[in-house]
Amino acid sequence: MNSFICFVLQAWNPTSSCEFSRETSRFLRDYAVWEINAFLWISLISITYFLTHRLFKLFELWNQGSKIPGPPSPSFYGHFTTLSKQNLTEVLSDSHGEYGSIVKLWLSPNQLLVSIKEPKVIKEMLWKAKDKLPLTGKAFNLAFGQSALFASSFDKVEKRRESLASELNVKLLDRANLIPTRAVDRIMAELHQNMAKGHVDCKMASQHMAFTLLGATIFGDTFLAWSKATIYEELLMMVSKDACFWASYSVTPFWERGFWRYRQLCTELKCQTRDLIQECSRNYKFNGHLNVRDEPYGNIMGMLIHGCLTMGGLISNMLMRLVTHPEIQQKIRSEIIMARKGSEEKDLLIVEKMPLLLATIYESARVMPAGPLLQRCSLQHDLRLKSGVIVPVGAIVVVPVQLVQMDDSSWGNDADKFNPYRFLCKTDETSPSLNMDKSIAGHAEELKDQRKSSFVLNDPNENTAFLPFGSGTRSCVYQKFVIQGIATLFASLLEQYEVRLNPGSKTNSKPSSTDSISQDFLGYKLVFARNN
Numbered sequence: 001m002n003s004f005i006c007f008v009l010q011a012w013n014p015t016s017s018c019e020f021s022r023e024t025s026r027f028l029r030d031y032a033v034w035e036i037n038a039f040l041w042i043s044l045i046s047i048t049y050f051l052t053h054r055l056f057k058l059f060e061l062w063n064q065g066s067k068i069p070g071p072p073s074p075s076f077y078g079h080f081t082t083l084s085k086q087n088l089t090e091v092l093s094d095s096h097g098e099y100g101s102i103v104k105l106w107l108s109p110n111q112l113l114v115s116i117k118e119p120k121v122i123k124e125m126l127w128k129a130k131d132k133l134p135l136t137g138k139a140f141n142l143a144f145g146q147s148a149l150f151a152s153s154f155d156k157v158e159k160r161r162e163s164l165a166s167e168l169n170v171k172l173l174d175r176a177n178l179i180p181t182r183a184v185d186r187i188m189a190e191l192h193q194n195m196a197k198g199h200v201d202c203k204m205a206s207q208h209m210a211f212t213l214l215g216a217t218i219f220g221d222t223f224l225a226w227s228k229a230t231i232y233e234e235l236l237m238m239v240s241k242d243a244c245f246w247a248s249y250s251v252t253p254f255w256e257r258g259f260w261r262y263r264q265l266c267t268e269l270k271c272q273t274r275d276l277i278q279e280c281s282r283n284y285k286f287n288g289h290l291n292v293r294d295e296p297y298g299n300i301m302g303m304l305i306h307g308c309l310t311m312g313g314l315i316s317n318m319l320m321r322l323v324t325h326p327e328i329q330q331k332i333r334s335e336i337i338m339a340r341k342g343s344e345e346k347d348l349l350i351v352e353k354m355p356l357l358l359a360t361i362y363e364s365a366r367v368m369p370a371g372p373l374l375q376r377c378s379l380q381h382d383l384r385l386k387s388g389v390i391v392p393v394g395a396i397v398v399v400p401v402q403l404v405q406m407d408d409s410s411w412g413n414d415a416d417k418f419n420p421y422r423f424l425c426k427t428d429e430t431s432p433s434l435n436m437d438k439s440i441a442g443h444a445e446e447l448k449d450q451r452k453s454s455f456v457l458n459d460p461n462e463n464t465a466f467l468p469f470g471s472g473t474r475s476c477v478y479q480k481f482v483i484q485g486i487a488t489l490f491a492s493l494l495e496q497y498e499v500r501l502n503p504g505s506k507t508n509s510k511p512s513s514t515d516s517i518s519q520d521f522l523g524y525k526l527v528f529a530r531n532n
């Protein structure tokens with residue numbers, strides 16, 4: 001560099017101009033060659049280092065992966081082709097049957113999937129593996145922007161999860177405030193209107209119930225008066241339908257027209273969310289349990305979409321179970337009537353006094369979980385399990401929830417049957433609130449039965465194989481609220497209506513246990529008949 005400065009200084013000396021200009025150009029040429037060579041060497045070393053590092057990681061992945069039992073790869077490209085023909089849960093079911101409770105599948109040469117079916121190991125893994133798949137975070141990010149609740153890295157969500165959980169716990173103590181009774185009243189009023197037309201579509205009705213309940217819980221009563229709620233619901237569902245598809249591109253597909261249409265929908269959704277938040281801020285009586293003014297849009301839209309899909313799925317699942325098990329529906333109704341009799345507050349239904357209703361919700365979530373798999377990965381380091389198995393960094397770890405929640409070894413011989421009583425235990429004590437009354441004489445026989453032996457609800461989480469809300473570091477923050485909300489809704493619903501399948505609907509109406517919400521009960525039409 002010093003010689004370069006000398007040359008620059010010499011350039012000011014006009015006497016040696018010709019000789020000097022030749023020298024200068026030679027020097028500059030040499031200098032340029034030297035610079036280019038240095039640049040090429042540095043690039044070569046960096047690329048070699050990068051590739052060697054990747055190769056080393058790949059060998060490490062192959063080495064660690066080979067120690068986990070599992071079916072041999074059908075080709076160099078892994079099980080990808082098998083999976084496109086067969087359902088992943090079926091493939092995992094066969095593999096677990098043959099290779100034990102921890103199995104691996106190669107999805108591609110550098111993509112390892114490890115599935116765990118043993119409840120104790122699952123529990124350990126769900127506490128240790130704190131990150132989610134980058135695709136999940138990407139889908140939320142692309143659709144709704146930055147989120148401190150649904151990002152893939154645990155570091156990004158930890159604080160917001162903690163504060164949300166403590167806010168909810170305080171609210172859960174004051175339950176009357178948590179479940180917006182006006183939302184339930186609104187749902188019931190809409191149901192009255194719809195029933196005047198005849199029947200309702202199970203899926204549409206469930207999704208709308210979930211949306212109204214959740215919206216009113218997050219935004220307070222303002223949400224119920226919001227004129228754009230219907231358009232917002234449609235927009236939310238349209239965005240959610242395509243979110244994973246567009247996020248699955250490794251390079252953002254700027255060249256696809258459909259992608260730009262999708263982005264436009266996302267922008268519109270964001271604008272509507274901003275309007276809703278402004279509407280809430282203007283309202284002095286705002287009483288939602290989140291301070292939405294301080295929440296990023298990504299969090300709110302993420303919660304709405306996840307909550308609507310999962311709650312909608314559980315509500316439609318509950319409706320179908322009640323329709324296909326009228327005897328349980330009848331018993332729950334008696335339970336509601338008894339709880340009403342024993343309650344001092346007329347407007348408030350205490351769902352804790354309805355163990356069969358709560359057990360039916362848990363059982364519905366057991367036989368048909370919101371999704372077939374729980375997924376995790378460790379983005380920073382290998383995952384070392386107590387059993388000695390090491391899951392290499394970056395591998396996808398899944399829990400086949402459907403298989404675990406239907407496993408005889410955890411649930412007994414009737415694991416594949418819908419039986420809410422598995423969450424109840426009998427007590428022979430007769431509660432003072434069970435005194436009979438003329439107004440409930442129609443249920444006399446059942447009430448007599450319930451007088452003889454009442455039921456107590458077991459904590460479903462005592463069974464480590466109960467995982468509809470996940471478990472561990474990334475479990476659902478809203479589990480208790482969801483159960484409370486859905487129970488309150490069904491208590492009001494069944495108190496006023498009997499739910500039946502519309503005579504014109506499909507006849508093979510027993511929902512299969514292998515359905516997931518993605519295949520919800522399409523085409524099922526329900527009739528809500530007023531109770532006498």
Ligand code: HEM
Pocket residue numbers: 126132149150151157161214303304306307308310311312314370374375468469470471472473474475476477478482
């Ligand atoms: C029937 C209703 C619901 C079901 C079945 C459900 C299920 C789940 C599941 C399975 C997970 C992942 C757990 C894991 O990987 O261990 C989860 C996470 C979560 N859920 Fe829910 N959920 C429901 C409703 C809701 C609602 C209404 C909200 C909020 C309004 C909510 C907020 C969350 C949050 C914040 C997470 C954590 C995300 C993370 O850490 O990445 N859930 N839920």
